Amino acid sequence: MQSIRDLKPNFSGPPPASMAAGPDAYLQGNIRMTLEDTELWKTFHEIGTEMIITKPGRRMFPHCKVRLFGLHHCAKYILLVDMVPEDGFRYKWNKDKWEVAGKAEPQPPCRTYLHPDSPAPGSHWIKQPVSFLKLKLTNNTLDQHGHIILHSMHRYHPRFHIVQADDLFSVRWSVFQTFTFPETSFTAVTAYQNTKITKLKINHNPFAKGFRDEGTNKKRWVLPPDAIFTVLPHFCQSSYEGYAREDGDLAKSKEVDAVKVERYSPWVAEREHSVRTDSPAGADTRDMYNAEQLVPAPASYQPYRVHEYGKSPSPSSSIGSSSNGGSGRSSFESRVPDVATVPDHDSSKPRAHEIGPTPCGPQHLPGPQDYTGVLNMTMAQASKPGVIGHHIYNPYSAEQPLGQWSSPTPTQYPPPHHLTTDYTTQAVHHGYHHGNMAEWSQYPLFSYSCW
DNA sequence: TCCACTTACACATTTGAATAGA
DNA sequence: ATCTATTCAAATGTGTAAGTGG
Numbered sequence: 001m002q003s004i005r006d007l008k009p010n011f012s013g014p015p016p017a018s019m020a021a022g023p024d025a026y027l028q029g030n031i032r033m034t035l036e037d038t039e040l041w042k043t044f045h046e047i048g049t050e051m052i053i054t055k056p057g058r059r060m061f062p063h064c065k066v067r068l069f070g071l072h073h074c075a076k077y078i079l080l081v082d083m084v085p086e087d088g089f090r091y092k093w094n095k096d097k098w099e100v101a102g103k104a105e106p107q108p109p110c111r112t113y114l115h116p117d118s119p120a121p122g123s124h125w126i127k128q129p130v131s132f133l134k135l136k137l138t139n140n141t142l143d144q145h146g147h148i149i150l151h152s153m154h155r156y157h158p159r160f161h162i163v164q165a166d167d168l169f170s171v172r173w174s175v176f177q178t179f180t181f182p183e184t185s186f187t188a189v190t191a192y193q194n195t196k197i198t199k200l201k202i203n204h205n206p207f208a209k210g211f212r213d214e215g216t217n218k219k220r221w222v223l224p225p226d227a228i229f230t231v232l233p234h235f236c237q238s239s240y241e242g243y244a245r246e247d248g249d250l251a252k253s254k255e256v257d258a259v260k261v262e263r264y265s266p267w268v269a270e271r272e273h274s275v276r277t278d279s280p281a282g283a284d285t286r287d288m289y290n291a292e293q294l295v296p297a298p299a300s301y302q303p304y305r306v307h308e309y310g311k312s313p314s315p316s317s318s319i320g321s322s323s324n325g326g327s328g329r330s331s332f333e334s335r336v337p338d339v340a341t342v343p344d345h346d347s348s349k350p351r352a353h354e355i356g357p358t359p360c361g362p363q364h365l366p367g368p369q370d371y372t373g374v375l376n377m378t379m380a381q382a383s384k385p386g387v388i389g390h391h392i393y394n395p396y397s398a399e400q401p402l403g404q405w406s407s408p409t410p411t412q413y414p415p416p417h418h419l420t421t422d423y424t425t426q427a428v429h430h431g432y433h434h435g436n437m438a439e440w441s442q443y444p445l446f447s448y449s450c451w
Numbered sequence: 452t453c454c455a456c457t458t459a460c461a462c463a464t465t466t467g468a469a470t471a472g473a
Numbered sequence: 474a475t476c477t478a479t480t481c482a483a484a485t486g487t488g489t490a491a492g493t494g495g
Contacts (some may be wrong), residue, residue, distance in 0.1 A: 052488085055457075059486065092454085139456085152455075190456050191488090198488070207487040210462035456493080463487070470480075 031162055033179040036065035036129045040204060041183040048098060049186035050197045057136030057147035061205045064132035064158050064184065071122025071162075078163040078171060079115040079125065081132055083148050086155035086185055093193030101153065108141045108149035112161075119167050132158075139190060150188040157185035 035041065040062045041049075052058045064081060071077055085104060092101035113135045117124060138147040150156055157180055165174040192198040202208040 061487085202488070205463095205487065207463055207465090207485085209464080209487085211488055453495105455495090458490100458492080460489080460491100461487100463485100465485070466483085468480105468482090471478085473475105473477080 030070040031177055032069040033160060033162070034067045034069070035181040035184065036067055037062055038181075038183060041181070044197065044200055045183040045185070047196045047200065048194055049184075050189045050192055050194060051137055051150075051186045052192065053137045053139040053150050053152060053188045053190060055138060055140045055143075057138040057140075057143070057145060059133065059136055060186075061201055064135060064160070065129050066132075066160055066179070067129045068122075068125045068162065071126050072164075073123040073126075074121055075164050076119040076121050076166050077125055078118040078161075078165050078168060079130060080112045080118070080161040080163065081115070081135060081148075081158050082110065082112040082161070083137075083150055083156040084159050084180070086157055089155070090151070091153050091155065091187060096194075098187065098193075104154055105151050108151060111146070111148045113146070113148055114168075119165060125162075137188065139188070152188050152190045155185060155187050157182075 044062065051060050068079075085107060088104045089100045090102045090104050091098045093099075113132065115130060115132065116134070117130070136145070136147040137150050138145075139150060139152050140147075141149055143149055160179045161176045162179070163171050163174045163176050165171045187193075192201070202211040
């Protein structure tokens with residue numbers, strides 16, 4: 001096994017301060033993650049972001065794009081995203097607001113999107129924002145393309161995980177650091193419910209230019225461009241025009257920040273029905289979300305959600321609570337010790353972005369390959385007390401027993417065709433059983449990861 | 452009848468191969 | 474022969490509108 005300390009000779013310059021203080025200090029980390037395009041996210045969030053989900057899979061818009069800080073340049077990291085239910089409800093759109101329409105349906109198979117650059121050295125992750133542009137959402141529970149499966153009319157928010165590991169096989173030794181951003185929560189839909197969201201998407205998504213007012217295809221509009229304000233009289237027209245006037249002109253969206261979101265929140269009904277309670281006025285939701293950076297305990301999901309988010313967010317309640325002071329980004333600094341012991345791994349295929357000399361010396365990273373099951377196993381073991389000191393998060397609510405996923409039939413969720421037998425066997429035969437994670441781990445936490 | 456969902460469609464961007472020129 | 478820039482077609486990503494089914 002190769003400890004991460006073995007990387008030290010690869011440093012061409014003086015070691016980082018933390019590293020110079022000794023091996024243990026080197027393992028200390030201060031990873032920070034910020035969300036890019038926060039103004040755009042907030043603009044959607046104020047109205048109540050909706051994300052289309054389709055059978056073949058649909059990209060998110062806005063798409064998840066984050067910037068990372070505090071990574072060790074030479075240590076390798078894996079970046080993951082999964083979608084977490086906001087609550088235990090199903091929603092319906094009633095005239096101009098979302099209302100609770102009953103209990104949430106049983107959660108679909110939990111999938112995690114692995115950033116195609118993973119694993120990559122910290123220098124790679126921090127040199128530019130990391131985009132999850134190709135992440136797709138689907139409502140097809142039998143999806144075999146690796147898209148993240150969601151239920152329509154349910155609310156979710158993306159969770160970003162950064163794991164220091166040479167490869168996915170090494171994740172078992174690593175600590176997951178998890179980040180979430182309040183403004184990225186959304187409702188999964190098969191068709192847009194809120195016309196304001198439709199308008200926003202059209203005005204900001206380049207692929208939807210053909211539907212813009214100033215475009216040549218005005219005939220597509222069922223409603224006249226200004227009809228939206230008639231249909232939705234409560235909406236702040238001036239603010240809306242601020243960002244709708246010109247695509248990509250996010251500076252104008254700052255006007256929206258000044259809007260008292262409570263007025264426009266489509267989540268009024270939810271707040272009336274939800275078990276959650278609103279955050280106190282002026283409360284800084286950042287702190288609350290910071291807590292989620294800790295890999296949650298294996299306790300049932302719902303209590304965790306209530307605890308972590310209980311003060312927050314309806315989409316509106318978090319508005320203006322950013323601690324960034326208008327920096328244009330959300331930022332969360334991890335308080336989790338960046339402790340990871342990277343085991344030896346025989347990786348031989350360099351990744352494209354690592355070809356060529358690097359300050360870290362020669363790097364050999366595995367090429368695209370499927371780690372399905374391995375990571376699941378890893379997560380399972382990681383949940384074992386004493387292994388890494390953190391528990392793995394259980395995405396299933398208390399209302400939904402894990403039993404339904406305990407024995408997924410191969411026909412229902414077959415491994416991807418490119419999944420090697422070894423990996424599958426490894427995942428199945430190691431049989432880590434630690435409470436709920438045992439069941440969860442059998443199934444594709446990171447299944448069909450996108451490469 | 453209502454509502455969630457699917458599908459075909461037109462229009463947009465993105466991507467990659469082919470080609471031309473330096 | 475190599476590299477770069479341009480062109481073009483195919484692939485892919487959009488929301489719309491009509492239709493389906495519970």
